[in-house]
Amino acid sequence: MSTYTRIAAFVDLNAIEENLEAVKSCLSWETKVMAVIKTDAYGHGAAAIARHVEKKEYLWGFATATLEEAVELHEAGIKKPVLILGCVYPEDMKELTGILEQNSGPSGACFSQIRPAVYNLETAKELSREAERQSALLGKRIVIPVHIKLDTGMSRIGFGDTRESIEQIQEIRRLPNLSLEGIFTHFARADERDKASAVSQLDRFRRFVEECGRDDIHFSMCHCSNSAGIMELQEAHFDMVRAGIILYGIYPSDEVRRETIALKPAMELKSRIVYVKEIGPETEVSYGGTYRADSVRRIATIPVGYGDGYPRSLSNKGYVLVCGKKAPIRGRVCMDQMMVDITEIPEAELGMEVTLFGRDGDAILPLETLCELSGRFPYEFICDINKRVPRIYRS
Numbered sequence: 297m298s299t300y301t302r303i304a305a306f307v308d309l310n311a312i313e314e315n316l317e318a319v320k321s322c323l324s325w326e327t328k329v330m331a332v333i334k335t336d337a338y339g340h341g342a343a344a345i346a347r348h349v350e351k352k353e354y355l356w357g358f359a360t361a362t363l364e365e366a367v368e369l370h371e372a373g374i375k376k377p378v379l380i381l382g383c384v385y386p387e388d389m390k391e392l393t394g395i396l397e398q399n400s401g402p403s404g405a406c407f408s409q410i411r412p413a414v415y416n417l418e419t420a421k422e423l424s425r426e427a428e429r430q431s432a433l434l435g436k437r438i439v440i441p442v443h444i445k446l447d448t449g450m451s452r453i454g455f456g457d458t459r460e461s462i463e464q465i466q467e468i469r470r471l472p473n474l475s476l477e478g479i480f481t482h483f484a485r486a487d488e489r490d491k492a493s494a495v496s497q498l499d500r501f502r503r504f505v506e507e508c509g510r511d512d513i514h515f516s517m518c519h520c521s522n523s524a525g526i527m528e529l530q531e532a533h534f535d536m537v538r539a540g541i542i543l544y545g546i547y548p549s550d551e552v553r554r555e556t557i558a559l560k561p562a563m564e565l566k567s568r569i570v571y572v573k574e575i576g577p578e579t580e581v582s583y584g585g586t587y588r589a590d591s592v593r594r595i596a597t598i599p600v601g602y603g604d605g606y607p608r609s610l611s612n613k614g615y616v617l618v619c620g621k622k623a624p625i626r627g628r629v630c631m632d633q634m635m636v637d638i639t640e641i642p643e644a645e646l647g648m649e650v651t652l653f654g655r656d657g658d659a660i661l662p663l664e665t666l667c668e669l670s671g672r673f674p675y676e677f678i679c680d681i682n683k684r685v686p687r688i689y690r691s
């Protein structure tokens with residue numbers, strides 16, 4: 297890290313690859329993996345990660361939340377399929393149907409690289425119509441593979457597991473420019489110790505897929521497991537699993553059995569001391585004077601704040617590592633700066649590296665510790681490290 301680097305998120309691509317291999321080792325040989333890289337790969341950088349792992353034979357493709365994220369992958373040269381987990385808007389359908397797989401399939405049809413999740417009939421019809429329009433313009437048949445989203449208990453998006461939904465899926469199957477490729481559902485509570493809710497969702501999913509089968513509706517990719525399901529619900533793996541948070545070396549919750557899978561955190565957040573001073577007793581630090589020194593203290597200023605996504609709720613609660621030792625945050629975290637106490641670390645000096653989370657020599661400050669101290673959720677914490685923070689890749 298250069299002497300002048302204000303802040304950097306170091307991302308270890310090999311750690312992500314190792315975590316992906318660890319995921320695969322939990323699965324049977326025929327089960328594929330979809331790497332969930334929404335929200336810029338949980339803040340780690342979607343394009344870089346997709347490029348690093350794309351060639352893995354067991355990796356089916358990627359999942360994003362939005363069309364923009366899927367387009368970004370396409371523009372980065374990613375060729376494997378991308379499933380959009382969230383909503384696709386009518387005005388986006390033209391763009392979606394224009395991104396076609398290079399080696400398109402038999403019978404001269406061109407398949408779209410991007411697969412939307414489909415959870416209502418109207419969107420499916422609109423998509424098929426748009427693909428038909430584009431086909432006419434291009435003079436070749438465009439087919440959009442879709443994944444049916446089934447709601448089995450999350451109550452977010454998805455067809456209900458009802459007879460009516462099966463009839464609608466029949467209609468979708470007959471649309472000329474769509475093909476039913478997958479069906480999936482999402483667990484609301486797989487990360488809890490008690491798996492009763494997840495198992496009930498799994499049963500509903502299985503029963504619905506079976507009923508589709510009786511109606512001669514078949515899907516080549518059935519999937520429902522998120523990270524917690526991958527770790528603890530073997531019977532939910534089906535054709536594919538959707539690996540999100542575990543790819544980044546973070547456990548989905550503290551109720552999962554960590555011994556099932558060894559993960560390596562992929563991101564470290566580092567900065568440097570930019571100012572050192574001594575303050576006398578009674579001196580207040582930062583906005584609101586929420587910290588008042590009770591003796592002479594040595595205070596270091598770090599050029600990082602909530603403007604980088606570092607939580608303000610760590611004011612007077614969090615700490616950083618300097619020379620492998622804990623330096624507690626004093627006073628409020630500002631937008632762009634914060635102060636830490638280095639009285640107990642006499643060797644700490646201006647310009648020295650500071651670890652906001654990650655490893656510093658033998659000392660480790662886990663992201664999870666900061667989550668506990670700040671009352672924030674690990675997924676949220678890592679996604680919030682924002683674009684003002686440069687990502688530096690190591691592999």
Ligand SMILES: *Cc1c(COP(=O)(O)O)cnc(C)c1O
Pocket residue numbers: 332334381481482521522523524538539540541542548
């Ligand atoms: C985000 C998401 C995932 C990944 O979840 P993790 O807990 O991060 O593994 C999987 N499926 C869906 C539908 C999602 O929205």
